[in-house]
Structure formats: C-alpha cells, structure tokens
Amino acid sequence: MTTLEVDVDVDVAVIGAGTAGLAAYRAAVAQGKRALLIEGGPYGTTCARVGCMPSKLLIAAAEAAHMLQAAPGFGVHPGVIRIDGRAVMARVQRERDRFVGFVLDSVNGIPERDKLRGHARFTGPQTLVVEGEHDTHTTVNASRIVIATGSTPIKVPMLVNGGPGVITSGDVFELTDLPGSMAVIGTGVIGLELGQAMARLGVRVSIFARGGTVAQISDPEVLHVASKALGADLDIRFQNLIVDAVPDGAGVRLTTRDAAGFEQIERFDYVLQAAGRVANVGGIGIEHTGLVLDGAGIPLFDRTTMQCGASHIFIAGDADNERTVLPEAADEGRIAGDNAGRYPDVRPGLRRTPLIIAFTEPQIATLGASYRQLCAEGRPKFAVGTVSFENQGRSRVMLQNQGMLRVYAEYGSGRFLGAEMIGPRAEHIGHLLAWACQARMTVDQMLDMPFYHPVVEEGARTALRALHAELTRDAAGFVPAGDEPGE
Structure with missing residues (x-):
C-alpha cells in the first residue's frame, strides 16, 4: 500500500x-x-467519557441506596431493598452517552478543514x-x-500479570452489571469515590493505600477525621503494598503486604487501578x-x-x-x-483560586493555599480556625454530623488564605470559601456576610469566628465571645 x-x-x-x-x-x-x-x-472529553460525569451517575445511585439504609435513623422503615445492578449500570451508560453526545455535537460544529485525526x-x-x-x-x-x-491512568507494575480482571476507572463504566467484589488500589479522589459508590451498591470492596493519605487532604487534623469517617463506612487498608496479582478464574487473586510485613491473599472479581494519572x-x-x-x-x-x-x-x-x-x-x-x-504578545490569563472536591460521603473540599503549602519552609506563620460538624445543628438534623473544617488566614492583614475540610455539603461550602479567597477578603469581611439559620454554612461561620479569635489573640491578647449554641 x-x-x-x-x-x-x-x-x-x-x-x-x-x-x-x-x-x-x-x-x-x-x-x-x-x-x-x-x-x-475518540472525540469526547475525559470528564464526559470516563471521569466526572459517569462517576457522579454511579455515586447518585449509591446515594439513593444509602438513603434507604439510613432511613431507620429517622424512624422511617422502608421495605426490602433490592439493587438491580444491570439497571444501575444501564442508566450510568445511557446518561454518560448523552453527556458525550453534547461534546460530539460541539466537535461536529468545527469545520472539517480544522480537524485532523x-x-x-x-x-x-x-x-x-x-x-x-x-x-x-x-x-x-x-x-x-x-x-x-x-x-x-497509572498502571501499577505489580498488577501487570493480573489478567483482564485488572481494570482502570474507564473500564468500570463499561461493566454491564455490578460485580460481587472489587479491590481498589489508591485512596485518591477516584479510588474513594468509586470504591464507596460500589460498596454502597452492595459490592464487597477493599481499598488499599501504600501510604496514609486521603484524597487531596494535607492538613493532619482533617486527615485524621477523614480517615476515621471514611473508615467507618469502608474497608480502607493504609500502609499496604501490592505484591502480586494473578488471574483466578474470571477474577484476580491479589497478594498484599501490610506495614508489619504480613502478606494476605484474597480473590476479587476486579482490581481497580486508581493510583493516579x-x-x-x-x-x-x-x-x-x-x-x-x-x-x-x-x-x-x-x-x-x-x-x-x-x-x-x-x-x-x-x-x-x-x-x-x-x-x-x-x-x-x-x-x-x-x-x-x-504570540509573541503573550499575556497572563486568569488563574482562579484552586478548588478541588471529592464527592465521597462525607464530601471533601480543599481550596486556596493548602496546609502543606502554608507550612513550606520560608512561609510566614499563619492562623487556623477549626470547627467539628459532630454537634453542628443542621448536620445533626440530617444525621450527617461528622467531619471537620479548618480555615487559614494571614496574621496582620487578616486575609483569608484557604481551607481544607471533610463534611456535609462540602461542595457548597467550598465554593463560598473559594470565592472569598479569590476576592482576597479578610476574615472580618467574611463574617460580615449573611448566614441563615439553620444551615450547614453556619459551621463555616463557627470556623471563621475561631480564626478571628486566633488573629485577635495574636494582635491584642484577648479572645472575643464564642458562638451561639447549635451552630
């Protein structure tokens, strides 16, 4: 030819x-x-095909199942819960294809002379x-x-001999039914989101992490709370190394080693590689x-x-x-x-305040400067304000009272620098705080903003008040009055 x-x-x-x-x-x-x-x-973005949209479809199904399981805590007792795995995955794929279709429509609108395959x-x-x-x-x-x-997706070298049961996140959304079991490698956003969703849909899930991190959290206090909250709902095994994987019938026989050197062999229908990209x-x-x-x-x-x-x-x-x-x-x-x-007239563009959200339950949000960045060598000392959601009013009302928010500010100017949190409605609180961070607001200016009652956002006000107290203590040596009960 x-x-x-x-x-x-x-x-x-x-x-x-x-x-x-x-x-x-x-x-x-x-x-x-x-x-x-x-x-x-293939045309179609990572988000639409194998990322944020299909994963949120799976998470939505998991949330529906979890709400039924949590209902007795309110005195509401539903009947027998039946999860139709084929119907779950059919909806995920059907809606996923709609989102991909929107992208393809956009690409189809580009002149053919401007496209090259x-x-x-x-x-x-x-x-x-x-x-x-x-x-x-x-x-x-x-x-x-x-x-x-x-x-x-990163391919884990120790899984190369695991056969077709070793999959990536994109493969998950091609499954026609929910599996019986799944090992998830990695406690990043993808691993936690998909692992928890599968577990709440009745799949036996074990999540393995070579270290002790959770999603994008760098604040040690938030990390501790996150590990406890997610660990109560999931089988998360920190400090575990992947030793080997071999096919076992239609599944995978996985060998892992914990921090004490103990090796364990388990069989899973699938092993999901979610160790990053x-x-x-x-x-x-x-x-x-x-x-x-x-x-x-x-x-x-x-x-x-x-x-x-x-x-x-x-x-x-x-x-x-x-x-x-x-x-x-x-x-x-x-x-x-x-x-x-x-070019060559190159100009700076708008880079917005960093905002990353993990749609786990509780949700995780980080924004602005991270705790790790603020602790870097040469950075000035910064103030911290903290709130626990265990006794936060609206969170207890919803039986979602777990998690922690930590907020950071600059001494002297009082400027808000960033936050890390795990807790209810973190996707919404994260947006409000990210906007304040990008607007270079001070903590005092943020506390001047309206807060309704009872809402989860009052937890953010409690954290900001604690942050204000720390800033004030440093400046004048006294602490202002505390919060109203139930916030």
Missing part, C-alpha cells in the same frame, strides 16, 4: 481535542488565526507528523503549537522541541501564560500535570489558545 503524505500549514496546531484542547482551539480561532485540532483517539509527534520545534488511518502521514507546519494531550507527554517527540523538561518529561512552563519557556509552544490541561480537574483544564486551554493566537 502506498503511503499518502500531505503537507498542511497553519497558524496554531492544537494536539488533543479534550476539554483543554477544545478551549485552546476556540481561543486561537477567536484571535482570527487558522487553527488545526489534532486528535488520535491521527497520532501527532514533533519532528522539530514547529513541525508535527500526524499518522492517521490507512497509512496516511500528514506533515503539519505550525507557527505555534498547543500541547493538550491529556493523561491516562500520568501526563501523556511520552511518545509525542517532545525531545525534538528543544524545550527544557522536568523530571517527568513535562516542559517547564509559566502557569499564568501556559507558555513553555520563551518558546512558541504552550501546554494546557492534564498534560502539564498541575491541577488535573476540568475547570482548570478549560481555563488553561483558553489561556494557551489566546496566547498562541497572539
């Missing part, structure tokens, strides 16, 4: 048609430039070769290039760009402009391994596309 070779000249080439890539393409076009969107896999790799700083179907090779000469190649920067010829790379092979870049060094190449989304969540990918893609379009 004869290889078909074509040359294409464009202003901006975007490698990857996920959330970041689509945003970069649109931003470059808005600058009046000829942009080309290159995609080697195939795997792209650099052959020079401004040259890409795209290998497509039917042995086609397209050489793309681009004045500017945006790398938006996304990420893939790795940026897709290998195999794209990054070595031909002349860019300076970090230890993971990712180009060094300016997070305010997404520019790699002083070059004409920009990077966005999961490919830069900075903040691997959809809102950040969209922002980074827009900034990268804007600057690729106007």
